[in-house]
Amino acid sequence: MHAAVFYGPGNIVNEEVYYNYNDKKGGVSLIVNACAVCGYDARVFRNGHQKVTAPVILGHEICGQIDKDVLVTNTANDARAQTTIKAGSRVAVSPIIPCIDCKYCCNKEYNLCINRKEIGSSIDGGFAEYVRIPEEIIKIGGIVSVPENLSDEEAALLEPLACCLNGFSHMRRPIGSKTNVMVIGDGPIGLLHLQISKRLYNARTILVGKIPQRIEIAKSLGADTTVTLSSTDDSDDYNSNKDNIYGTNNVTKGILDFANGVGVNVIIIATSNPAALGFALKIASKGSIINIFAGFRSGNLISLDPKWLHYNQISITGSFSSTPNSLQQAVRLASRGIINLSRMITHRYSLTEIEEAVKATEEYHGLRAVINEF
Numbered sequence: 001m002h003a004a005v006f007y008g009p010g011n012i013v014n015e016e017v018y019y020n021y022n023d024k025k026g027g028v029s030l031i032v033n034a035c036a037v038c039g040y041d042a043r044v045f046r047n048g049h050q051k052v053t054a055p056v057i058l059g060h061e062i063c064g065q066i067d068k069d070v071l072v073t074n075t076a077n078d079a080r081a082q083t084t085i086k087a088g089s090r091v092a093v094s095p096i097i098p099c100i101d102c103k104y105c106c107n108k109e110y111n112l113c114i115n116r117k118e119i120g121s122s123i124d125g126g127f128a129e130y131v132r133i134p135e136e137i138i139k140i141g142g143i144v145s146v147p148e149n150l151s152d153e154e155a156a157l158l159e160p161l162a163c164c165l166n167g168f169s170h171m172r173r174p175i176g177s178k179t180n181v182m183v184i185g186d187g188p189i190g191l192l193h194l195q196i197s198k199r200l201y202n203a204r205t206i207l208v209g210k211i212p213q214r215i216e217i218a219k220s221l222g223a224d225t226t227v228t229l230s231s232t233d234d235s236d237d238y239n240s241n242k243d244n245i246y247g248t249n250n251v252t253k254g255i256l257d258f259a260n261g262v263g264v265n266v267i268i269i270a271t272s273n274p275a276a277l278g279f280a281l282k283i284a285s286k287g288s289i290i291n292i293f294a295g296f297r298s299g300n301l302i303s304l305d306p307k308w309l310h311y312n313q314i315s316i317t318g319s320f321s322s323t324p325n326s327l328q329q330a331v332r333l334a335s336r337g338i339i340n341l342s343r344m345i346t347h348r349y350s351l352t353e354i355e356e357a358v359k360a361t362e363e364y365h366g367l368r369a370v371i372n373e374f
């Protein structure tokens with residue numbers, strides 16, 4: 001089959017690789033219809049990652065067609081409820097491969113599995129004509145039928161939507177029309193958080209970003225207010241101790257004004273710029289929740305005053321990936337038109353153009369790039 005194989009930082013080769021259709025290890029084969037390029041893929045391409053052992057095929061935001069009938073457990077309702085997805089059906093995939101045995105798996109927290117593997121990181125992913133979905137994913141309901149009214153490329157974005165929904169599902173705080181939510185980051189992930197915040201919770205939502213075209217999209221998606229930070233600032237330099245764009249008084253004041261002077265109740269960090277963390281601390285209200293959604297390079301430390309944390313009852317949380325429940329919720333929200341996935345897709349490429357797709361992603365051209373020709 002054709003595949004884009006990652007051999008190490010900066011090195012992806014389009015080549016023919018052997019694919020075993022009759023793999024005796026079980027699972028199911030997908031003909032890949034679309035696979036979106038995640039910021040994670042771009043970071044792995046550029047720098048490698050501890051989870052990734054080359055050579056491997058990247059890509060975990062996948063829509064594909066199954067090659068045989070598959071009996072899938074519906075974990076959202078009842079572990080015993082099973083449905084058959086017919087051969088030829090299109091499916092979206094939860095890329096976490098759990099062991100089904102550890103204490104987290106027993107608690108259905110498959111994304112926290114201590115023996116976790118992942119499609120597109122530790123085993124071959126979707127930047128190829130075919131991808132094998134291991135048995136463990138099927139056992140936990142990790143492949144979900146795609147409704148007719150979603151295109152292949154929209155279906156590829158169900159996975160990142162599921163990750164955002166997973167983040168919201170762990171916020172132990174009611175969110176409603178009086179809640180001030182701030183999303184830091186104007187990429188596809190930030191804009192998905194914005195959509196969830198507005199359309200699912202009807203919260204007053206601030207979107208903070210750097211790229212004017214993306215800020216315009218945020219406004220059209222219903223952001224109550226937006227903040228455009230200077231894009232010429234060097235705060236993306238991880239080792240910089242200088243004041244950063246988030247530190248300007250005007251930005252802080254504008255947001256506090258919007259939040260009636262008391263600060264923001266829910267802050268979602270959807271950028272891997274470490275400066276966003278310090279900024280979040282300045283803007284947080286009493287009783288607020290700060291969710292670190294984005295993946296950071298290791299070694300970024302935040303300094304925190306525990307007294308401030310204590311007296312203001314602040315929660316700082318993280319969220320990673322998703323479970324099949326969130327993927328099923330993502331399918332419902334996207335197919336009912338509550339969340340718009342097509343607006344998140346701006347670039348389309350064939351597999352042979354994978355490097356261009358990665359470049360477009362890391363240089364913030366548009367939003368998601370999708371590979372849709374294999």
Ligand SMILES: [Zn+2]
Pocket residue numbers: 038039040060061160
């Ligand atoms: Zn992703």
Ligand SMILES: [Zn+2]
Pocket residue numbers: 098099100101102103104105112113114115116
């Ligand atoms: Zn496990």
